[in-house]
Amino acid sequence: MAQVVLKQVSKAFQNQSVVKGLDLVIPDGSFTVLVGPSGCGKSTTLRMIAGLEEATGGEILIGEQSVNHVPPGKRDVAMVFQNYALYPTMSVYDNIAYGLRNRGYSKKDCQVLVAEIAGVVGLSDYLKRKPSQLSGGQRQRVALARAMVKKPEVFLMDEPLSNLDAKLRNQMRVELTSLHKQLGSTFIYVTHDQVEAMTMGDQIVVMNEGRIMQVAAPMELYQEPENLFVAQFIGSPA
Numbered sequence: 515m516a517q518v519v520l521k522q523v524s525k526a527f528q529n530q531s532v533v534k535g536l537d538l539v540i541p542d543g544s545f546t547v548l549v550g551p552s553g554c555g556k557s558t559t560l561r562m563i564a565g566l567e568e569a570t571g572g573e574i575l576i577g578e579q580s581v582n583h584v585p586p587g588k589r590d591v592a593m594v595f596q597n598y599a600l601y602p603t604m605s606v607y608d609n610i611a612y613g614l615r616n617r618g619y620s621k622k623d624c625q626v627l628v629a630e631i632a633g634v635v636g637l638s639d640y641l642k643r644k645p646s647q648l649s650g651g652q653r654q655r656v657a658l659a660r661a662m663v664k665k666p667e668v669f670l671m672d673e674p675l676s677n678l679d680a681k682l683r684n685q686m687r688v689e690l691t692s693l694h695k696q697l698g699s700t701f702i703y704v705t706h707d708q709v710e711a712m713t714m715g716d717q718i719v720v721m722n723e724g725r726i727m728q729v730a731a732p733m734e735l736y737q738e739p740e741n742l743f744v745a746q747f748i749g750s751p752a
């Protein structure tokens with residue numbers, strides 16, 4: 515079980531409060547999307563779940579465990595960033611296998627795991643290439659594979675498609691949705707794009723200025739926005 519629970523989680527940078535007392539339950543196995551305008555605190559929230567940023571207040575639980583003082587490497591999470599930061603001199607294989615470093619796998623076990631994940635993301639024929647010999651979409655798949663190979667309970671993604679062109683973005687949206695079904699892990703996906711949120715998530719969390727404006731399924735958000743901000747942001751008729 516790896517639901518993620520936020521209890522009154524907040525974050526301030528130099529006394530400027532950017533995340534303001536979030537209370538949120540992210541169900542095990544859900545595809546939860548955090549959406550909201552630029553600067554509303556989405557990345558900071560994700561980074562606190564990953565352990566890359568320490569909360570100034572409140573508590574975060576992953577599964578049953580309170581992780582406030584657990585370092586990133588000891589949390590059962592993997593994160594994919596917007597600028598997917600592959601190692602340019604390493605092969606696709608080594609980039610993916612990098613996710614397994616310090617986990618004590620034998621070379622053979624690594625090979626089996628990398629081969630399996632490469633198959634899932636359609637990179638089996640590209641393992642010997644360097645990132646520079648791949649398209650943008652293939653590079654993004656390597657970044658996904660590097661995170662997936664660790665088989666995390668919780669998968670954190672911060673605008674992972676924003677550097678791709680519109681066509682590829684549509685394709686990757688569909689692929690991510692089916693990947694989520696295959697893996698069954700908890701996906702927490704950050705975007706500022708309402709269309710992306712409405713088409714990908716089963717639970718949408720709308721944020722504004724460090725606060726949660728509404729948490730709902732896409733249709734409910736559209737049909738029953740709880741406030742003007744959500745109605746305008748989602749573009750619902752209400």
Ligand code: ADP
Nearest residue numbers: 527528532550551552553554555556557558559
């Ligand atoms: P979003 O991902 O929704 O665009 P962020 O979480 O990146 O928003 O940022 C929320 C606010 O926190 C912004 O005003 C941003 O400038 C500020 N912020 C983010 N990271 C830092 C940091 N390391 N130091 C100071 N301010 C930061």
Ligand code: MG
Nearest residue numbers: 556557558672
């Ligand atoms: Mg961000």
